[in-house]
């Protein structure tokens with residue numbers, strides 16, 4: 551297990567940390583509705599699950615009641631809402647207030663890992679992917695939905711334009727990561743990715759991918 555003390559400090563700004571938690575609580579109904587079909591396609595049907603950057607818990611409703619979920623969520627301002635959502639959906643929740651770069655779970659200890667809109671935000675996506683690979687059992691699946699850099703065109707222009715304020719407001723979120731390439735490079739036995747458009751007023755996150763990587 552990597553040593554978390556060697557990583558950059560992950561103490562969220564108290565104002566932005568709270569604002570982000572409240573913002574996602576307000577917008578999740580809308581965004582989750584738009585992503586529901588993709589979530590149903592890729593998410594696991596149970597077992598022991600780890601979720602990276604679980605936020606307020608919008609993904610828990612897609613798992614069967616009784617599922618054990620290890621939520622890797624370094625921002626403490628999400629924890630209370632996350633616990634409430636887990637209770638509402640009968641999820642057996644354990645919160646780990648550690649970054650995805652240094653997960654405090656044993657090797658090959660989970661059946662599946664879930665992550666939505668998180669590899670955009672983590673400090674070191676390649677290290678988080680190494681950790682996901684490490685904690686998955688052989689044959690275990692990493693299910694992900696991520697907004698990614700548009701290859702070109704107007705959306706790419708908007709992503710470039712808002713990059714800095716967006717990163718500041720959403721605590722490190724990058725509008726321009728090539729996450730598909732990062733997952734392909736992470737040593738999984740197989741990777742399946744579907745590209746899709748997230749049609750909403752949130753133009754910087756219009757270009758998305760959903761996929762499954764099998765260890």
Ligand SMILES: C[S@@+](CC[C@H](N)C(=O)[O-])C[C@H]1O[C@@H](n2cnc3c(N)ncnc32)[C@H](O)[C@@H]1O
Nearest residue numbers: 602603604605625649650666667668671672673
């Ligand atoms: C854009 S939010 C997405 C939350 C949730 N997954 C969703 O789909 O609504 C990004 C989440 O990643 C978390 N996060 C930020 N840096 C992280 C890191 N290094 N490791 C794990 N999670 C991180 C944030 O605290 C936040 O909960």
